[in-house]
Amino acid sequence: MRNSFLITICLFLFSHLLSAAEVDTALTYSKSMKKNIKAVVIKPDSYTTGKSFPVVYLLHGAGGNYAEWAKKVPGIKNLADQYQFIIVCPDGNVTSWYFDSPVDSEWKYETYVAKELVSYIDEHYKTIAGKKGRAITGLSMGGHGALYLAIKHQDVYGAVGSMSGGVDLKPFPNGWNISKRLGTQDEFPERWKQNSVIDMIYQIKPGALAIAIECGTEDFFYKMNIRLHDELSYNNIPHDFTARPGVHNWDYWANAIKFQSVFLSNYFNAKP
Template sequence: MNKTIFTIVLFFVILYSNASKIDTIQVYSAAMKKEIKTCVITPDNYDQSKKKFPVLYLLHGYSGNYATWVKNFAEVMKQVDTYNFIAVCVDGNYSSWYFDSPVDSDFKYETYIISELVPFIDQSYKTDTSPNDRAITGLSMGGHGALYLSFKHQDVFGAAGSMSGGVDIRPFSEKWDLKKRLGSITKFPENWEKNTVTNMLDLIHNNKLKLIIDCGVDDFFIEVNRNLHQKMVALKIDHDYIERPGAHNDEYWSNSLQFQFLFFSKFFNNGKN
């Protein structure tokens, strides 16, 4: 074999062999009586290692699914290898908003994630099960979902993030199937008040939950993110808040993921060798 060709082939084999692994699994939800697909990304040393790994849960945006992260963001796989933790790509059924719908019993995604998916992952993979080794983030609808779930379940998640999150859903009552999940805002205003992140800050105590929130300055969610940030500052809730040039699109989120993965890596390694 030509030496140059051999070198290229060898480089490709080495590059390919040191790569994260993607499992597509199905998790049964007793709450919703159906199987739900999930992507689990493990780092390149997962099979060889005897140690347990931290886990980051990723929530897609409206109209996405469990495969969105793998298909649209190649850097997720690279960074799983770089930072050496497991990433779980959750399916939120297009437009669940990741809570238990008070008007549609077919949508119980809070129950699914907290009571069914997380225990399944911990039983099936080599995971550290402390909240100090479990985090959650998401984009758009998933940003709202990640903050919503982490605020309510600080015994499950020790850190959370939001990228371009719809952190106050009330100004968007006619969009993104929200009315299907919560009912009309005029008929059921309590559903909207109770299930929007910006109204849930009273759940955060002692700044134990580590938070990172970012949004592009040209994003249609920028004002609700700024309002949330200002409210958190007033309440002395510790958090990282970032605004950068960018809109509500994959280009912005590809950049955002780099900041978020670094944040969660530091969280997972805090106090560890």
């Protein structure tokens, strides 16, 4: 009897391991930048079934790369299983800020993430290929990037999140190589404004995006996130805003992605 029980437990654990989320490294090609770029793709445990899945594009911060989320927060595989969505982690080339640089034609990360990568994922994976099945979120530079891309491509993404997002570029004229992507702020002040999320919210169409923003109360980006929340509220743009104790680090983001996943899953599962 005891042996039979142990065999049953072992078979259960073995089957669970077989059905756990699978992590791929996809090698994609960017026509706009004429180079190969890697992305992590996490498929949920039920991926082998015949159904299609929504996709969450999860962006890294400045100094990171496509593999950082999976390495720093391996628990995101469990989130793919729990909420039954595909997670895609693009590469933002350390400090691209996820826009197309008007200074350097070799930096077209808006085109890559919002168009080329989305097309690749829809062609190679079983996705719900439409904005109702597509969301984007990220941390720090990636929080800015997620909001930036969602606002500029409201036909591509239906939901967007930001964790500790650097949502206003203007206070950091010498930070994170932004001037290499936009030119100096002294020389091109309007360009810096046009590419700062906090100055782009007027472009959000009514009902076009489900929005969730959060930031730690001790984060150096906290005050600008409060301003973004206030601006969204003043302009009657529905959104979720959460402030909880925390600083700009992986402990905060490992927790934050759990709340983001709930929000994005609710969006995917909401009835029309």
